[in-house]
Amino acid sequence: VVSRSSLAASGRALRIGEAARALGVTPRTLRYWDELGLLAPSGHTEGGERLYAPSDVERGARIRELQELLGFSLSQIGAVVQSDDVLERLRRARAEGAPAAAQRRLLTEAIEANDELLARLDDTLGRVAAFRDERRAKRDRLRARLRALAAEAPEP
Amino acid sequence: VVSRSSLAASGRALRIGEAARALGVTPRTLRYWDELGLLAPSGHTEGGERLYAPSDVERGARIRELQELLGFSLSQIGAVVQSDDVLERLRRARAEGAPAAAQRRLLTEAIEANDELLARLDDTLGRVAAFRDERRAKRDRLRARLRALAAEAPEP
């Protein structure tokens, strides 16, 4: 996993292998995401090689988080990352002179989607913490058992 | 997801459909886990139906947690749940008069495995929390944008 700042700092376009390494996936995964339309590289070389801009890599990082931390399917992820582009879509709507009500609807829908995500994150957070507490209790039980064993038959 | 206490309270053996509902999976999943040897029901009816004891369901709940919260593969999960049975294996080793060194090794290996799990849980916890903070910041940005929109073109 690469930090945001280091991603943004290198303003260079990456070849598929470099982008894959930065994201912790394989080139095959990026080709699959491209095939699905989930993450299309914003450029290509003359030879047909995919070129990933920093913004592409950031989008890829969001996809990974949703996949790894929340276990979302790629189609669910597609819906989320699309609603993530709301500020850009809003700018375009304003440029095209969309009515104020339509602009508001765009924003409120994105806010709702983001709130649902926040609720799931809080839920996951609670469950991981509970699981960790279980495992800490187990650690203490095992340690106590080991101490009992040592007391009963001391090491040579 | 069913609470531990309610699971332990009903000391009854469950048919596959009931066990699946308690675990939040489908019967097909439990048959697959059985086929892999990951979770074999501790009993069967004369007619060949699988019967899941409360301890089977608890084991299933641990499998689900490892799968959902940490994204482990079923073979990784198999290794973890096997090392989870260490206290029972220790009892058997002692009954068979295993040497003290072997008993200690059993315990220390289980402690190590559990500690690795704890490290992964802490890592996951941090990443989910960081992701949640990102999403909270996004929520605030979107809300501010909506307020700006409302100030600019008040609702009818």
Place this chain on the structure above:
DNA sequence: TTGCTCCTCACGTCACGTGAGGTGGC
């Protein structure tokens, strides 16, 4: 020229989903 990375098929895999056809207990 030799490596290295890239490309497109295309088949394999993991963890199930989904009928197909049939059996068994209230």
Place this chain on the structure above:
DNA sequence: TTGCTCCTCACGTCACGTGAGGTGGC
């Protein structure tokens, strides 16, 4: 007898993994 749930094949699906065979720039 009628539902309901169970059973075992067995093919389909999702998200890639893994070569197979070939191209392109230092």
